[in-house]
Amino acid sequence: MRKLTEQQINDAVRLLKMPADSKLLTHLNACVHCGLCAESCMYYRTMGEDKFIPARKVELVASLYRRYCTLTGKAVPFLVNARELDEKMAEEMIDMLFGACTLCGRCVKHCSIGVDIAYVVHVGRRMLAAANLVPSSLQTSVDTALLTGNNMGIPSEDFVDTIQWLEEELTDEYGQEACIPLNRTGSKILYTLNPREAKFFPLSISAMAKIFFAAKESWTLSTNMYDVTNYGLFSGNNNQAKQIAKRLHDEVLNMQSQTLVLGECGHGSRANRWEAPNYLQQSYEFNVITTVELINEYIRSGRIKVDKSLNQALATIHDPCNLVRNGGLLSEIRFTVTNTVSDFVEMNPHGMDSFCCGGGGGQLAMSEYNDRRLNTGFLKAEQIRATGAKVVITPCHNCVDQLSQLNHLYKLGIKIKTLAEITADALVL
Numbered sequence: 001m002r003k004l005t006e007q008q009i010n011d012a013v014r015l016l017k018m019p020a021d022s023k024l025l026t027h028l029n030a031c032v033h034c035g036l037c038a039e040s041c042m043y044y045r046t047m048g049e050d051k052f053i054p055a056r057k058v059e060l061v062a063s064l065y066r067r068y069c070t071l072t073g074k075a076v077p078f079l080v081n082a083r084e085l086d087e088k089m090a091e092e093m094i095d096m097l098f099g100a101c102t103l104c105g106r107c108v109k110h111c112s113i114g115v116d117i118a119y120v121v122h123v124g125r126r127m128l129a130a131a132n133l134v135p136s137s138l139q140t141s142v143d144t145a146l147l148t149g150n151n152m153g154i155p156s157e158d159f160v161d162t163i164q165w166l167e168e169e170l171t172d173e174y175g176q177e178a179c180i181p182l183n184r185t186g187s188k189i190l191y192t193l194n195p196r197e198a199k200f201f202p203l204s205i206s207a208m209a210k211i212f213f214a215a216k217e218s219w220t221l222s223t224n225m226y227d228v229t230n231y232g233l234f235s236g237n238n239n240q241a242k243q244i245a246k247r248l249h250d251e252v253l254n255m256q257s258q259t260l261v262l263g264e265c266g267h268g269s270r271a272n273r274w275e276a277p278n279y280l281q282q283s284y285e286f287n288v289i290t291t292v293e294l295i296n297e298y299i300r301s302g303r304i305k306v307d308k309s310l311n312q313a314l315a316t317i318h319d320p321c322n323l324v325r326n327g328g329l330l331s332e333i334r335f336t337v338t339n340t341v342s343d344f345v346e347m348n349p350h351g352m353d354s355f356c357c358g359g360g361g362g363q364l365a366m367s368e369y370n371d372r373r374l375n376t377g378f379l380k381a382e383q384i385r386a387t388g389a390k391v392v393i394t395p396c397h398n399c400v401d402q403l404s405q406l407n408h409l410y411k412l413g414i415k416i417k418t419l420a421e422i423t424a425d426a427l428v429l
Protein backbone atom coordinates (compact mmCIF):
# COMPACT_ATOMS: atom_id res chain seq x y z
CA MET A 1 0.00 0.00 0.00
CA ARG A 2 1.15 3.55 -0.76
CA LYS A 3 2.11 5.73 2.20
CA LEU A 4 -0.97 7.39 3.66
CA THR A 5 -1.10 11.16 3.33
CA GLU A 6 -1.89 13.49 6.23
CA GLN A 7 -5.09 14.34 4.40
CA GLN A 8 -6.22 10.69 4.27
CA ILE A 9 -5.49 10.21 7.97
CA ASN A 10 -7.29 13.42 8.94
CA ASP A 11 -10.31 12.60 6.79
CA ALA A 12 -10.62 9.15 8.36
CA VAL A 13 -10.06 10.22 11.96
CA ARG A 14 -12.51 13.13 11.66
CA LEU A 15 -15.36 10.61 11.81
CA LEU A 16 -14.27 9.58 15.30
CA LYS A 17 -14.27 13.17 16.47
CA MET A 18 -17.81 13.97 15.43
CA PRO A 19 -19.36 14.93 18.77
CA ALA A 20 -22.86 14.19 17.51
CA ASP A 21 -22.21 10.45 17.35
CA SER A 22 -22.81 9.58 20.99
CA LYS A 23 -23.86 6.07 19.93
CA LEU A 24 -20.38 5.45 18.54
CA LEU A 25 -18.69 6.64 21.72
CA THR A 26 -20.87 4.40 23.85
CA HIS A 27 -20.27 1.31 21.75
CA LEU A 28 -16.55 1.93 21.34
CA ASN A 29 -16.05 2.08 25.07
CA ALA A 30 -18.44 -0.61 26.22
CA CYS A 31 -16.75 -3.93 25.40
CA VAL A 32 -15.91 -5.90 28.56
CA HIS A 33 -13.84 -8.49 26.66
CA CYS A 34 -15.99 -11.42 27.76
CA GLY A 35 -15.45 -13.19 24.42
CA LEU A 36 -19.08 -14.33 24.10
CA CYS A 37 -19.38 -12.89 20.60
CA ALA A 38 -16.65 -15.16 19.20
CA GLU A 39 -18.79 -18.22 18.50
CA SER A 40 -21.57 -16.12 17.02
CA CYS A 41 -19.46 -15.12 14.02
CA MET A 42 -19.20 -17.49 11.07
CA TYR A 43 -15.72 -16.18 10.24
CA TYR A 44 -14.36 -17.24 13.63
CA ARG A 45 -16.33 -20.48 13.66
CA THR A 46 -15.14 -21.61 10.25
CA MET A 47 -11.55 -20.32 10.38
CA GLY A 48 -10.78 -20.36 14.09
CA GLU A 49 -8.26 -17.49 14.18
CA ASP A 50 -8.63 -14.92 16.96
CA LYS A 51 -8.44 -12.02 14.53
CA PHE A 52 -11.92 -12.96 13.28
CA ILE A 53 -13.57 -12.52 16.70
CA PRO A 54 -16.12 -9.67 16.40
CA ALA A 55 -14.70 -7.81 19.43
CA ARG A 56 -11.30 -7.72 17.66
CA LYS A 57 -12.93 -5.84 14.79
CA VAL A 58 -14.39 -3.32 17.23
CA GLU A 59 -10.98 -3.01 18.86
CA LEU A 60 -9.40 -1.86 15.58
CA VAL A 61 -11.65 1.20 15.53
CA ALA A 62 -11.52 1.67 19.32
CA SER A 63 -7.70 1.74 19.33
CA LEU A 64 -7.76 4.59 16.80
CA TYR A 65 -10.29 6.42 18.92
CA ARG A 66 -8.01 6.14 21.95
CA ARG A 67 -4.98 7.29 19.92
CA TYR A 68 -6.58 10.36 18.35
CA CYS A 69 -9.36 11.33 20.75
CA THR A 70 -8.17 10.65 24.34
CA LEU A 71 -5.49 12.38 26.39
CA THR A 72 -3.91 9.12 27.61
CA GLY A 73 -3.88 7.68 24.11
CA LYS A 74 -2.14 10.78 22.77
CA ALA A 75 0.41 10.92 25.63
CA VAL A 76 1.20 7.24 26.30
CA PRO A 77 -0.37 5.23 23.47
CA PHE A 78 1.50 1.99 24.33
CA LEU A 79 -0.15 1.89 27.78
CA VAL A 80 -3.68 1.79 26.40
CA ASN A 81 -3.11 -0.03 23.11
CA ALA A 82 -3.76 3.12 21.10
CA ARG A 83 -2.72 2.63 17.49
CA GLU A 84 -1.71 5.02 14.73
CA LEU A 85 -3.54 4.98 11.42
CA ASP A 86 -0.61 3.93 9.26
CA GLU A 87 -0.36 1.64 6.24
CA LYS A 88 -0.19 -1.55 8.35
CA MET A 89 -3.27 -0.55 10.32
CA ALA A 90 -5.15 0.46 7.16
CA GLU A 91 -4.39 -2.90 5.56
CA GLU A 92 -5.58 -4.73 8.66
CA MET A 93 -8.77 -2.68 8.73
CA ILE A 94 -9.51 -3.34 5.06
CA ASP A 95 -8.92 -7.06 5.54
CA MET A 96 -11.06 -7.36 8.69
CA LEU A 97 -13.78 -4.74 8.22
CA PHE A 98 -14.38 -5.25 4.49
CA GLY A 99 -13.01 -8.76 3.97
CA ALA A 100 -14.12 -10.52 7.16
CA CYS A 101 -17.52 -9.10 8.07
CA THR A 102 -20.85 -9.21 6.26
CA LEU A 103 -22.43 -6.71 8.69
CA CYS A 104 -24.91 -9.49 9.42
CA GLY A 105 -25.45 -8.36 13.02
CA ARG A 106 -25.55 -11.86 14.54
CA CYS A 107 -22.78 -10.98 17.01
CA VAL A 108 -24.78 -7.97 18.19
CA LYS A 109 -27.56 -10.27 19.39
CA HIS A 110 -25.02 -12.45 21.19
CA CYS A 111 -23.00 -9.70 22.86
CA SER A 112 -23.42 -9.89 26.64
CA ILE A 113 -23.94 -6.13 26.91
CA GLY A 114 -25.35 -5.27 23.49
CA VAL A 115 -22.35 -3.67 21.76
CA ASP A 116 -23.48 -2.82 18.22
CA ILE A 117 -20.48 -4.44 16.59
CA ALA A 118 -21.88 -4.17 13.05
CA TYR A 119 -22.39 -0.45 13.54
CA VAL A 120 -18.78 0.03 14.67
CA VAL A 121 -17.54 -2.06 11.71
CA HIS A 122 -19.59 0.18 9.43
CA VAL A 123 -18.01 3.28 10.99
CA GLY A 124 -14.62 1.66 10.28
CA ARG A 125 -15.69 1.22 6.66
CA ARG A 126 -16.77 4.86 6.55
CA MET A 127 -13.32 5.87 7.82
CA LEU A 128 -11.67 3.83 5.07
CA ALA A 129 -14.05 5.35 2.52
CA ALA A 130 -13.14 8.85 3.74
CA ALA A 131 -9.48 7.95 3.19
CA ASN A 132 -10.28 6.62 -0.29
CA LEU A 133 -9.41 3.06 0.72
CA VAL A 134 -12.54 1.12 -0.29
CA PRO A 135 -11.54 -2.11 -2.12
CA SER A 136 -11.70 -1.24 -5.81
CA SER A 137 -13.89 -4.28 -6.56
CA LEU A 138 -16.63 -2.95 -4.28
CA GLN A 139 -16.13 0.66 -5.33
CA THR A 140 -16.63 -0.40 -8.96
CA SER A 141 -20.17 -1.58 -8.15
CA VAL A 142 -20.94 1.84 -6.65
CA ASP A 143 -19.31 3.73 -9.53
CA THR A 144 -21.13 1.62 -12.13
CA ALA A 145 -24.48 2.31 -10.44
CA LEU A 146 -23.74 6.04 -10.39
CA LEU A 147 -22.61 6.04 -14.00
CA THR A 148 -25.19 3.78 -15.64
CA GLY A 149 -28.15 3.61 -13.22
CA ASN A 150 -27.57 -0.04 -12.30
CA ASN A 151 -24.69 -1.74 -10.52
CA MET A 152 -24.05 -4.23 -13.33
CA GLY A 153 -23.91 -1.63 -16.08
CA ILE A 154 -26.65 -3.36 -18.12
CA PRO A 155 -27.36 -1.19 -21.18
CA SER A 156 -30.94 -0.01 -21.35
CA GLU A 157 -31.57 -1.75 -24.71
CA ASP A 158 -30.43 -5.12 -23.26
CA PHE A 159 -32.77 -4.67 -20.31
CA VAL A 160 -35.68 -3.86 -22.63
CA ASP A 161 -34.84 -6.90 -24.80
CA THR A 162 -34.91 -9.17 -21.74
CA ILE A 163 -38.23 -7.77 -20.56
CA GLN A 164 -39.79 -8.10 -24.02
CA TRP A 165 -38.65 -11.73 -24.30
CA LEU A 166 -40.11 -12.48 -20.85
CA GLU A 167 -43.32 -10.74 -21.85
CA GLU A 168 -43.68 -12.89 -24.97
CA GLU A 169 -43.29 -16.02 -22.84
CA LEU A 170 -45.83 -14.70 -20.37
CA THR A 171 -48.45 -13.81 -22.97
CA ASP A 172 -48.02 -17.25 -24.57
CA GLU A 173 -48.82 -18.73 -21.17
CA TYR A 174 -51.55 -16.35 -19.92
CA GLY A 175 -52.86 -14.41 -22.92
CA GLN A 176 -52.58 -10.80 -24.04
CA GLU A 177 -53.60 -9.22 -20.74
CA ALA A 178 -50.42 -10.48 -19.11
CA CYS A 179 -47.67 -8.00 -19.72
CA ILE A 180 -44.61 -6.50 -18.09
CA PRO A 181 -45.27 -2.77 -18.27
CA LEU A 182 -42.33 -0.45 -18.87
CA ASN A 183 -42.32 3.27 -18.10
CA ARG A 184 -46.09 3.45 -17.55
CA THR A 185 -46.53 6.79 -15.79
CA GLY A 186 -49.25 6.91 -13.16
CA SER A 187 -49.12 3.20 -12.30
CA LYS A 188 -49.88 2.61 -8.65
CA ILE A 189 -46.67 0.63 -8.04
CA LEU A 190 -43.15 1.30 -9.25
CA TYR A 191 -41.43 -2.07 -8.98
CA THR A 192 -37.67 -2.49 -8.64
CA LEU A 193 -35.37 -5.48 -8.91
CA ASN A 194 -31.81 -6.61 -8.44
CA PRO A 195 -29.97 -6.29 -11.80
CA ARG A 196 -28.75 -9.88 -11.24
CA GLU A 197 -32.31 -10.90 -12.13
CA ALA A 198 -32.13 -9.32 -15.57
CA LYS A 199 -28.69 -10.78 -16.17
CA PHE A 200 -28.79 -14.24 -14.54
CA PHE A 201 -32.24 -14.99 -13.07
CA PRO A 202 -34.87 -13.56 -15.48
CA LEU A 203 -37.47 -16.11 -14.41
CA SER A 204 -37.78 -14.37 -11.07
CA ILE A 205 -38.97 -11.26 -12.94
CA SER A 206 -41.66 -13.29 -14.69
CA ALA A 207 -42.62 -14.88 -11.36
CA MET A 208 -43.35 -11.43 -9.94
CA ALA A 209 -45.15 -10.44 -13.15
CA LYS A 210 -47.41 -13.49 -12.73
CA ILE A 211 -48.23 -12.43 -9.18
CA PHE A 212 -49.03 -8.87 -10.29
CA PHE A 213 -51.19 -10.32 -13.07
CA ALA A 214 -53.07 -12.55 -10.63
CA ALA A 215 -53.58 -9.61 -8.27
CA LYS A 216 -54.77 -7.39 -11.16
CA GLU A 217 -52.25 -4.83 -9.97
CA SER A 218 -51.41 -1.51 -11.58
CA TRP A 219 -47.61 -1.60 -11.79
CA THR A 220 -44.63 -0.68 -13.90
CA LEU A 221 -40.88 -0.97 -14.20
CA SER A 222 -38.86 2.06 -15.20
CA THR A 223 -36.03 1.59 -17.68
CA ASN A 224 -34.51 4.74 -16.24
CA MET A 225 -34.19 3.37 -12.69
CA TYR A 226 -35.09 -0.19 -11.77
CA ASP A 227 -32.09 -1.12 -9.58
CA VAL A 228 -33.05 -1.77 -5.95
CA THR A 229 -29.45 -2.25 -4.79
CA ASN A 230 -27.29 0.39 -3.12
CA TYR A 231 -23.69 -0.70 -2.57
CA GLY A 232 -22.98 2.68 -1.01
CA LEU A 233 -24.47 1.11 2.12
CA PHE A 234 -21.55 -1.33 2.21
CA SER A 235 -18.73 0.84 0.85
CA GLY A 236 -19.21 3.31 3.70
CA ASN A 237 -19.52 6.32 1.40
CA ASN A 238 -22.76 7.85 2.63
CA ASN A 239 -22.67 10.61 0.01
CA GLN A 240 -22.67 8.10 -2.80
CA ALA A 241 -25.32 6.01 -1.01
CA LYS A 242 -27.41 9.17 -0.84
CA GLN A 243 -27.00 9.89 -4.57
CA ILE A 244 -28.16 6.37 -5.47
CA ALA A 245 -31.11 6.53 -3.04
CA LYS A 246 -32.09 9.96 -4.36
CA ARG A 247 -32.17 8.71 -7.92
CA LEU A 248 -34.72 6.05 -6.99
CA HIS A 249 -36.69 8.50 -4.86
CA ASP A 250 -36.87 10.98 -7.77
CA GLU A 251 -37.94 8.26 -10.20
CA VAL A 252 -40.97 7.37 -8.05
CA LEU A 253 -42.03 11.02 -8.20
CA ASN A 254 -41.26 11.19 -11.91
CA MET A 255 -43.40 8.10 -12.58
CA GLN A 256 -46.16 9.52 -10.33
CA SER A 257 -46.46 6.21 -8.48
CA GLN A 258 -48.03 5.87 -5.05
CA THR A 259 -45.92 2.97 -3.84
CA LEU A 260 -42.30 1.95 -4.32
CA VAL A 261 -42.00 -1.84 -4.09
CA LEU A 262 -38.51 -3.03 -3.29
CA GLY A 263 -37.59 -6.20 -5.17
CA GLU A 264 -36.17 -9.26 -3.43
CA CYS A 265 -32.84 -7.92 -2.23
CA GLY A 266 -31.94 -7.80 1.46
CA HIS A 267 -29.50 -4.92 1.46
CA GLY A 268 -31.46 -3.00 -1.20
CA SER A 269 -34.54 -3.21 1.02
CA ARG A 270 -32.57 -2.07 4.03
CA ALA A 271 -30.91 0.77 2.12
CA ASN A 272 -34.13 2.08 0.59
CA ARG A 273 -36.70 1.27 3.24
CA TRP A 274 -34.83 2.03 6.45
CA GLU A 275 -31.62 3.94 5.66
CA ALA A 276 -32.58 6.21 2.75
CA PRO A 277 -34.73 8.63 4.79
CA ASN A 278 -31.57 9.23 6.88
CA TYR A 279 -29.42 9.72 3.78
CA LEU A 280 -32.02 12.06 2.25
CA GLN A 281 -32.85 13.72 5.58
CA GLN A 282 -36.55 13.58 4.82
CA SER A 283 -39.44 11.14 4.99
CA TYR A 284 -40.70 9.61 1.77
CA GLU A 285 -43.69 11.31 0.11
CA PHE A 286 -44.97 7.87 -1.01
CA ASN A 287 -45.32 4.35 0.43
CA VAL A 288 -42.31 2.07 0.44
CA ILE A 289 -42.71 -1.66 1.04
CA THR A 290 -40.73 -4.80 0.34
CA THR A 291 -41.87 -7.57 -1.99
CA VAL A 292 -42.07 -9.81 1.10
CA GLU A 293 -44.76 -7.57 2.60
CA LEU A 294 -46.60 -7.14 -0.69
CA ILE A 295 -46.94 -10.87 -1.40
CA ASN A 296 -47.92 -11.44 2.22
CA GLU A 297 -50.68 -8.86 1.87
CA TYR A 298 -51.95 -10.32 -1.43
CA ILE A 299 -52.33 -13.76 0.15
CA ARG A 300 -53.74 -12.51 3.46
CA SER A 301 -56.38 -10.37 1.76
CA GLY A 302 -57.33 -13.12 -0.72
CA ARG A 303 -56.26 -10.95 -3.64
CA ILE A 304 -54.29 -13.89 -4.99
CA LYS A 305 -55.15 -17.55 -4.47
CA VAL A 306 -52.45 -20.11 -3.80
CA ASP A 307 -52.51 -23.87 -3.47
CA LYS A 308 -49.70 -25.33 -1.39
CA SER A 309 -50.21 -28.81 -2.85
CA LEU A 310 -48.59 -27.46 -6.04
CA ASN A 311 -45.24 -27.30 -4.15
CA GLN A 312 -44.73 -30.70 -2.57
CA ALA A 313 -40.95 -30.95 -2.13
CA LEU A 314 -39.64 -30.44 1.40
CA ALA A 315 -38.68 -26.76 1.69
CA THR A 316 -36.77 -24.60 4.16
CA ILE A 317 -36.13 -20.86 4.50
CA HIS A 318 -32.84 -19.02 4.49
CA ASP A 319 -33.47 -15.74 6.34
CA PRO A 320 -31.61 -12.80 4.73
CA CYS A 321 -29.96 -10.86 7.59
CA ASN A 322 -31.11 -7.47 6.34
CA LEU A 323 -34.76 -8.52 6.03
CA VAL A 324 -35.10 -10.58 9.20
CA ARG A 325 -32.55 -9.82 11.93
CA ASN A 326 -32.17 -6.22 10.79
CA GLY A 327 -35.61 -5.74 9.23
CA GLY A 328 -38.01 -7.77 11.39
CA LEU A 329 -39.86 -9.55 8.54
CA LEU A 330 -39.62 -13.02 10.08
CA SER A 331 -43.32 -13.86 10.35
CA GLU A 332 -44.21 -12.29 6.96
CA ILE A 333 -41.84 -14.67 5.16
CA ARG A 334 -43.13 -17.68 7.10
CA PHE A 335 -46.75 -16.81 6.44
CA THR A 336 -46.13 -16.85 2.70
CA VAL A 337 -44.00 -19.99 2.73
CA THR A 338 -46.40 -22.02 4.87
CA ASN A 339 -49.23 -21.02 2.52
CA THR A 340 -47.35 -21.96 -0.64
CA VAL A 341 -45.50 -25.20 0.24
CA SER A 342 -46.99 -28.34 1.74
CA ASP A 343 -43.88 -29.63 3.52
CA PHE A 344 -41.77 -27.17 5.46
CA VAL A 345 -38.88 -27.49 7.90
CA GLU A 346 -36.96 -24.78 9.78
CA MET A 347 -33.19 -24.57 9.82
CA ASN A 348 -31.49 -24.66 13.17
CA PRO A 349 -30.86 -21.86 14.12
CA HIS A 350 -33.14 -19.62 12.06
CA GLY A 351 -34.94 -16.28 12.17
CA MET A 352 -33.28 -13.65 14.34
CA ASP A 353 -30.47 -16.10 15.12
CA SER A 354 -29.93 -17.26 11.54
CA PHE A 355 -26.40 -17.50 10.18
CA CYS A 356 -25.58 -15.22 7.26
CA CYS A 357 -25.06 -17.15 4.01
CA GLY A 358 -21.65 -15.48 3.76
CA GLY A 359 -22.49 -13.38 0.70
CA GLY A 360 -23.70 -10.22 2.47
CA GLY A 361 -21.94 -6.96 3.26
CA GLY A 362 -20.68 -6.62 -0.32
CA GLN A 363 -18.72 -9.90 -0.19
CA LEU A 364 -20.09 -11.07 -3.54
CA ALA A 365 -18.69 -7.96 -5.18
CA MET A 366 -15.21 -8.37 -3.63
CA SER A 367 -13.74 -11.27 -5.59
CA GLU A 368 -10.42 -11.06 -3.73
CA TYR A 369 -12.22 -12.62 -0.74
CA ASN A 370 -13.96 -15.40 -2.70
CA ASP A 371 -12.17 -18.27 -0.93
CA ARG A 372 -12.98 -16.83 2.48
CA ARG A 373 -16.61 -16.23 1.47
CA LEU A 374 -17.08 -19.81 0.34
CA ASN A 375 -15.33 -21.14 3.45
CA THR A 376 -17.65 -19.23 5.77
CA GLY A 377 -20.61 -20.48 3.72
CA PHE A 378 -19.80 -24.01 4.91
CA LEU A 379 -21.86 -23.33 8.06
CA LYS A 380 -24.94 -22.47 6.00
CA ALA A 381 -24.37 -25.42 3.69
CA GLU A 382 -24.29 -27.86 6.63
CA GLN A 383 -27.39 -26.26 8.15
CA ILE A 384 -29.24 -26.79 4.87
CA ARG A 385 -28.02 -30.37 4.53
CA ALA A 386 -29.20 -31.16 8.07
CA THR A 387 -32.79 -30.18 7.23
CA GLY A 388 -33.02 -32.69 4.36
CA ALA A 389 -34.83 -29.96 2.35
CA LYS A 390 -34.86 -30.12 -1.42
CA VAL A 391 -35.84 -26.47 -1.85
CA VAL A 392 -34.37 -23.43 -0.10
CA ILE A 393 -36.50 -20.29 -0.25
CA THR A 394 -34.93 -16.89 0.26
CA PRO A 395 -36.23 -13.43 -0.64
CA CYS A 396 -32.83 -11.99 -1.59
CA HIS A 397 -30.91 -12.27 -4.84
CA ASN A 398 -27.54 -11.81 -3.15
CA CYS A 399 -28.36 -14.83 -0.97
CA VAL A 400 -29.60 -16.73 -4.05
CA ASP A 401 -26.23 -16.15 -5.70
CA GLN A 402 -24.21 -17.26 -2.67
CA LEU A 403 -26.48 -20.27 -2.00
CA SER A 404 -26.15 -21.32 -5.67
CA GLN A 405 -22.37 -21.34 -5.31
CA LEU A 406 -22.60 -23.26 -2.01
CA ASN A 407 -24.98 -25.74 -3.63
CA HIS A 408 -22.41 -26.42 -6.32
CA LEU A 409 -19.34 -26.46 -4.06
CA TYR A 410 -20.77 -28.53 -1.21
CA LYS A 411 -22.96 -30.73 -3.47
CA LEU A 412 -26.23 -30.02 -1.66
CA GLY A 413 -28.54 -31.06 -4.51
CA ILE A 414 -31.10 -28.35 -3.74
CA LYS A 415 -33.18 -25.90 -5.72
CA ILE A 416 -33.06 -22.28 -4.63
CA LYS A 417 -36.15 -20.15 -5.07
CA THR A 418 -37.16 -16.61 -4.26
CA LEU A 419 -40.42 -15.91 -2.45
CA ALA A 420 -41.97 -14.67 -5.72
CA GLU A 421 -40.92 -17.86 -7.51
CA ILE A 422 -42.37 -20.23 -4.91
CA THR A 423 -45.57 -18.14 -4.79
CA ALA A 424 -45.88 -18.09 -8.59
CA ASP A 425 -45.50 -21.89 -8.60
CA ALA A 426 -48.47 -22.14 -6.21
CA LEU A 427 -50.73 -19.60 -7.98
CA VAL A 428 -54.29 -20.59 -8.80
CA LEU A 429 -55.65 -18.41 -11.59
Ligand code: SF4
Pocket (backbone or CB within 6 Å): 040, 041, 042, 043, 053, 054, 057, 100, 101, 102, 103, 104, 105, 106, 107, 108, 117, 118, 121, 356
Ligand atom coordinates in the same frame (compact mmCIF):
# COMPACT_ATOMS: atom_id res chain seq x y z
S1 SF4 B 1 -21.62 -8.66 11.90
FE1 SF4 B 1 -21.66 -10.86 11.36
S2 SF4 B 1 -19.84 -11.20 10.11
FE2 SF4 B 1 -19.56 -9.21 11.18
S3 SF4 B 1 -18.43 -9.69 13.03
FE3 SF4 B 1 -20.61 -9.79 13.56
S4 SF4 B 1 -21.21 -11.95 13.28
FE4 SF4 B 1 -19.24 -11.65 12.24
Ligand code: SF4
Pocket (backbone or CB within 6 Å): 030, 031, 032, 033, 034, 035, 036, 037, 038, 054, 055, 058, 110, 111, 112, 113, 114, 115, 117
Ligand atom coordinates in the same frame (compact mmCIF):
# COMPACT_ATOMS: atom_id res chain seq x y z
S1 SF4 C 1 -19.64 -10.19 23.56
FE1 SF4 C 1 -19.66 -7.92 23.53
S2 SF4 C 1 -18.66 -7.35 25.45
FE2 SF4 C 1 -18.13 -9.51 25.10
S3 SF4 C 1 -16.20 -9.45 23.91
FE3 SF4 C 1 -17.83 -9.49 22.40
S4 SF4 C 1 -18.21 -7.31 21.92
FE4 SF4 C 1 -17.06 -7.37 23.86
